[in-house]
Amino acid sequence: MHRRALLTAAALPLALPASAQGWPGGPVRGIVPFAAGSATDIVSRLYAERMREVLGQPVVIENRAGASGLIGAESVARAAPDGLTLLFGTNSTNAAANALFRRVPFNMESDFAAVSLLASVPLLVAVAENSPHRTLNDLLAAARSRPEAVSYASASASQRVATEMLASMAGVRLLDVPYRSSPLAVQDLISGRVDVFVADQAVILPAAQNGQLRVLAATTKTRSPQLPDVPTVAEAANLPDYELFAWFVMVVPAATPAPAIARLNAAVRHAGANPELRQRLEETLGMTVMTSTPEEAAAFVRSEIIKWTNAIRAAGIQPE
Template sequence: MKRTIFLRYLTGALLALGSSFACADNYPSKPIKAIVPFAPGSATDQIGRAFAAKMAESLGQPVVVENRPGANGMIGADVVAKSPADGYTLLFGTNSTNAALKSLVKNLPYNQDTAFTPIGYFGSVPLIVAINNDVPAKSLNGFVSIAKANPGKMTFAYASTSQRVSSEMLANDAGIKMTGVSYKSGPNAMTDLIGGQVNMFTADFAVTLPQVQAGKIRGLAVTSLKRSPAIPELPTVNEALGIKNYELIAFFAAFGPAGMPKDAVLKLNKAINDAAKSKELTERFASMGFETQPGSPEALGQKIKLETDKWAKAIKAAGMEAE
């Protein structure tokens, strides 16, 4: 009798083990949902959709992008943090969702350090400091002079953490006071910059560069340490103001809920790296200063730790406090 029971348990265990291996081998067996925590048309959305299409080619299943904008990416990130860790709900996150929010929000609805599984790194882009054409400044130094003469009267738009922190850092480093205006999306903020409702907007190339090139706004500087090949005539913030060590770039990467199966993580990572190496994708986004950097899930995990520390220091230096 005991032997019969033991054999039943053994058979059940072997069947369960075989089933788990079969599930792992069959992943993905249905469409994957990728949450973009920012609005359609944003850099995260454009880059995310391009990666999703390439990933689908490698995985043999659609990767369906769903936009969940709001609260600097927190709303979309929270959806993924609370989703099943089965590999079918991903976060196409950024420095906002996976590095900076920890220092900006007192009561995050999830633990940023433990809520996600790092999967794969997409790449990074610098930002452009731009102003409305009616602002009588032809350079960043000129804009700073106007702001110094009118403390608190110059306004800047922001719809993400990188946009806000970059502007606050700039104000801190330049010794000026500006008033921030929050927007739900980058495209909405850009509309108001063009219309003159705000004076300055520091945002990624996807949102700013086309408008700068069309003459609808005036680009003053880029936020990277080196000038961008996409618009080499613009100086860096460091060059424009005669300072050192100002740098703020946005990055993009894929994450899943904590506890994802290793096999699924590795398959997704390979699909992301294949996309990052795609000539079609890299050439498509070269104009926005996008640089890919394929790597392992472990490398992304280490990068997130370093970026979280970096953004904490940047936020503190900008005089910002968690709200």
């Protein structure tokens, strides 16, 4: 399923079953499995603000960071299936986890029910503005001459997989430096404690725009509209088969009643049609808003599990 085929332009909430009209009777908890300031956090807070207009109740954001998102995701998988606890999931928690970790404390496919896709975003290969690496080929040449001497930050599965996939396809070895959150990794990149960071555009773009970071390449097949002069990895490193992008999805515990899922879906699609949300995500942060039906979201996630599993294996990453 192509990500742009899922774009939703509907401006009005869907019709709901009568049994869902009075739900929810209280606040909804939105679990973000990454730290405040991360791309997932930004997306979740923008959606939560507008979902209230349909739900009539606030969506209260709770950041539960740690273990590449597994801690927060597990808390939702174990929550009561009443629709009052939801996960702002990502490719890290809902597609890549099984291939990256020997023990995942939930089943990605059977422990969750999909509500809707939310957005997708390119990743950017970034270095500090004062880095000696002016181009992606400069960085790869340095890594080739000094195996594992060039370090990279990773605060999520998508960041690690994107970087290791690049290293594998380019025939170099980089040193992984794990971080608890993307904002911390950005600060260390700026200060020179780590050499490169491949992260969501929403995380990299602000520091690049204020002159603290230099973007060497984008991980998607096409260039980012916000950075038209920045080549793709495929262009910059002559790796035509390289492509990876991150995405965000809303899921709830399995066995959540269908009327609750329908009402949450209506709230998400209403939020996704909001001009201010779209302007912030698409024009400012370079994301693509891609709300969907629950069925489309479930099919997309199934296809992405296969894609990310294959990418992780091809990159030679061993489960931890």
